[in-house]
Amino acid sequence: MKTKFNTKFIALLITILFVTNAVRCQENKSVKNISILPVPVIGYSPETKTYLGAVTLFTFNNANDTLTRTSNAKIEFNYTWNKQLILESDWNYFFPKEAWFTRGVIHYSKYPDLYYGIGNNTSESGEINFQSNRLIFDLDLLKNIKNKLFFGLGIDYKSFSNFEYLNDGESYPELKNANNFGIKVLLLKDRRNNILSPTKGNYFEFNNSFNFSSSFYFKTAIDYRNYFGLGKTNKHILASRFYHSSIFGNPPFYDYAMMGGDKYVRGYYLGRFRDKNFSSIQLEYRTNLFWKIGLATFGGVSMIYEKISSIGNKSFKPxxxxxxxxxxxKNENTNLRIDYAIGSQNQSGFYISFGESF
Structure with a gap:
């Protein structure tokens, strides 16, 4: 445990040093349409041994187009001493005057993962450490119908192959080669003032996907967020998020509704609990302390369950x-975020990322 803490702390120091240098270079120049922030990553875990990588954030806009919010893209690369690999790129791009909006993810990895089975009461003793090759391609294209109300379609392809068990333990028959192709129908209203670090406005998304794998299944999700400035200077920000997703049918193990991770419920390993339904309410308070340093506190409660009639005490996860x-x-109000969170059943998580969780 001590080794993990030390390596994370070292990685954190290196990250801050490099980002500070990037900011200084940017501040000494006139404002440009494109900003590039590279950050190196170094760390250690028992599954990967030493790993090295880099994350680069790109933000870009047209200074002459005041109707269009800033777009962003991120490229991530990680490589380990065990010859494991992560390559990922994601983006959020507004066309001029926000007439259209596109977002997406391209991901390839050969990397270890943990699996505990399906349900809200799975045991730590059932943990399986496995490795697989993963390919993900997710693309959405939406048109601005009126006043930042967007409607559009998307496609989603996932493939998991070449499974390898990295420890002895319980056998799960669902851990096998699988792939799926999905067609999405999306409606969203996005009135946030900033995509990466919003301080005011709101966001609503209704996402439905028709998926084809070994059998057909349907997914639906609702995502609603609000941002309020407290006080005259809006130095204090209160953010809230309600999220719900449901699965109808029998998806591959990786496409169940999952809680945890950096984006949804910090404090739990992503996929520690997964089932047909997932609901979450999260609150976060953010404020600036001094200079470029800010503080955030956050928390919430989530539910993971198969169906409404099965909801019980074990369904609730704080x-x-x-x-x-x-x-x-400073120009785009983009933060480097460093979070530590805890959940129930001895779960915890440490996160470093650009922009806010929501």
Missing amino acids: NAGIGLRFLVD
Whole structure:
């Protein structure tokens, strides 16, 4: 445990040093349409041994187009001493005057993962450490119908192959080669003032997907977020999020509704609990302390369950955490986010990322 903490702390120091340098270079120049923030990553875990990588954030806009919010893209690369690999790129891009909006993810990895089975009461003793080759391609294209109300379609392809068990333990028949192709129908209203670090406005998304794998299944999700400035200067921000997803049919193990991770419920390993339904309410308070340093506290409660009639005490999963914010791009109000969160059943998580969780 001590080794993990030390390597994370070292990685954190290196990250801050490099980002600080990137900010200084940017501040000494005139404002440009494109900002590039590279961050190196170094760390250690028992599954991967030493790993090295880099994350680069690109933000870009047209200074002459005041109707269009700033777009962003991220490229991530990780490589381990065990010859494991992660390559990922994701983006959020507004066309001029926000007439159209596109977002997506391209991901390839050969990397270890943990699996505990399906349900809200799975045991730590049933943990399986496995490795697989994963390919993900997710693309959405939406048209601005009126006043930042977007409607559009998307496609989603996932493939998991070449499974390899990295420890002895329980056998799960669902851990096998699988792939799926999905067609999405999306409706969203996005009135946030900033995509990466919103301080006011709201966001609503209704996402439905028709998926084809070994059998057909349907997914639906609702995502609603609000941002409020407290006080006259809006130095204090209160953010809230309600999220719900449901699965109808029998998806591959990787496409169940999952809680945890950096984006949904910090404090739980992503996929620690998965089932047909997932609901979550999260609150976060953010404020600037001094200079470029900010503070955030957050928490919430989530439910993971097969069906409404099966909801019980084990369905509810609380989480809480605290984090630091380091302003890396003053023009776009972009933060480097450093969070630590805890959940129930001895779950916890440490996160470093650009922008807010929601």
